[in-house]
Amino acid sequence: MALDQGYEGRTYPATEPYLVSREKIREFADAIGDNSPAYRSVDAARALGHRDVVAPPTFAIIVSSRAAAQVTFDPALGLDYSRVVHGEQSFSYQRPITAGDRLVAVATVEKIRSAAGNDLLTVSCALSTAEGEPVATARSVIVARGTAKD
């Protein structure tokens, strides 16, 4: 069954605030093998003009994926998660994420379409601080393989 296009435009509740820590940024940088001092040293980050250690460009996925999961696991939408693959991902930053940020994400179903027997779901996650300052937009295209047939 193709997904219900009536879900386009639906917005989900904001996620619980996520506190970005220096140690999580360091752990993420270690995992991608990046030894840049901007991820580890407050002094190095401040020399670049940041108030604290800065996050790698794709770090936002930690927060945005929690918001997007509300969509992919919404029983009413009925996405077959066992067939889901990540099709596309993009980030657009209003300002860098740094340690100390308390981030919340709001997911919106931007588009639902079918192509070649697959369901394609575009989810846009608006990241802001818990205080309401816009930080970034993370957009994911989620593909459910073979679910749009019949």
Place this chain on the structure above:
Amino acid sequence: MTATVLFDSVQVGTELPAQSFPLQRVTLVMYAGASGDFNVIHWNQRVATSVGLPDVIAHGMLTMAEAGRVLTDWAGDPAAVVEYGVRFTRVVAVPDDDTGALLEVTGKVTELLDGRKVRVELTATAAGDKVLGQARAVVQLA
């Protein structure tokens, strides 16, 4: 924000230093923990092959993050990357041996933008296959 590359020093066609990133099973385990993505296809060969994959595969987001290092290392400030997007066109199989997979990434300036920004296009290949499509970024230069 303090990119170390001057906008005036680049032109369309300027190449970013290419880099290669080895991906081993331990890399995937570390990325799973760091990102919170514990999907079994990234660490369990039995499940990965049972759903038709060639082997355990790298997280698409790990591939994207590694490719992004070509941008951040070039720019000198990670925050200089103000937009970054990719399509995941092919899986990166990571065999359980001492070598794993090798991700090879190149980048090139394709457009000069207003506000001393540039558009960069990346290519990322593993075992000769292009694994990211439309891998593009906007980088704020000095």
